[in-house]
Amino acid sequence: xxxxxxxxxxxxxxxxxxxxxxxxxxxxxxxxxxxxxxxxxxxxxxxxxxxxxxxxxxxxxxxxxxxxxxxxxxxxxxxxxxxxxxxxxxx
Amino acid sequence: xxxxxxxxxxxxxxxxxxxxxxxxxxxxxxxxxxxxxxxxxxxxxxxxxxxxxxxxxxxxxxxxxxxxxxxxxxxxxxxxxxxxxxxxxxxxxxxxxxxxxxxxxxxxxxxxxxxxxxxxxxxxxxxxxxxxxxxxxxxxxxxxxxxxxxxxxxxxxxxxxxxxxxxxxxxxxxxxxxxxxxxxxxx
Numbered sequence: 001x002x003x004x005x006x007x008x009x010x011x012x013x014x015x016x017x018x019x020x021x022x023x024x025x026x027x028x029x030x031x032x033x034x035x036x037x038x039x040x041x042x043x044x045x046x047x048x049x050x051x052x053x054x055x056x057x058x059x060x061x062x063x064x065x066x067x068x069x070x071x072x073x074x075x076x077x078x079x080x081x082x083x084x085x086x087x088x089x090x091x
Numbered sequence: 092x093x094x095x096x097x098x099x100x101x102x103x104x105x106x107x108x109x110x111x112x113x114x115x116x117x118x119x120x121x122x123x124x125x126x127x128x129x130x131x132x133x134x135x136x137x138x139x140x141x142x143x144x145x146x147x148x149x150x151x152x153x154x155x156x157x158x159x160x161x162x163x164x165x166x167x168x169x170x171x172x173x174x175x176x177x178x179x180x181x182x183x184x185x186x187x188x189x190x191x192x193x194x195x196x197x198x199x200x201x202x203x204x205x206x207x208x209x210x211x212x213x214x215x216x217x218x219x220x221x222x223x224x225x226x227x228x229x230x231x232x233x234x235x236x237x238x239x240x241x242x243x244x245x246x247x248x249x250x251x252x253x254x255x256x257x258x259x260x261x262x263x264x265x266x267x268x269x270x271x272x273x274x275x276x277x278x
């Protein structure tokens with residue numbers, strides 16, 4: 001269990017949120033030109049790294065807004081939270 | 092519309108806690124991202140929608156709760172408001188906002204059940220199964236929180252000191268009511 005600072009509601013318990021997976025995955029501009037492997041790569045393949053990961057989260061039991069989180073998956077430490085459309089604060 | 096059928100139909104009193112469902116009252120969900128929206132709401136309800144998170148605004152007749160940056164919930168304070176008055180208010184909102192594409196107005200009177208809590212131990216009761224930190228909420232009159240109580244989504248509105256209104260979806264209300272009464276016995 002950990003605390004997430006929702007950019008709209010403030011600090012809330014993790015149980016109010018749901019994780020939407022890796023963030024900043026761009027949809028290919030011409031999907032019809034991709035091979036099946038490339039399409040599968042975009043659709044299914046995610047990093048799932050041990051360390052700092054950029055993720056999308058949804059405050060499902062609160063304001064129901066989506067936002068991005070920079071989280072260290074090895075210790076659940078949250079380094080940054082930022083709204084959708086904003087630039088990631090770290091790289 | 093407004094054909095209320097309460098699921099609870101009871102009042103309960105425990106040591107330092109009183110719980111009852113308040114009905115029938117009108118509840119309206121408002122959604123908009125437009126600038127004109129606030130002015131229109133101000134004209135119709137004489138209240139401006141709060142822009143600060145987790146707060147509410149209100150007057151004698153209505154409360155306006157912040158739910159998200161583009162969503163609010165209006166509910167009436169007056170249980171004795173006539174059906175005609177309620178429909179007139181909804182129609183005014185609908186004509187000024189929905190019809191003019193300024194946002195969405197949805198009557199959710201039958202969607203939410205409002206349970207009123209009074210007493211010194213209401214926060215002890217809710218804290219038994221709620222991940223929300225009530226320290227700031229209970230100090231600030233008018234605070235709003237959307238959270239979970241016993242794994243059920245709720246909206247909480249701090250009305251006065253030691254008095255709050257809890258909104259729960261109708262289909263979950265009976266389950267939550269049973270949990271509340273079960274837990275209140277041991278406070």
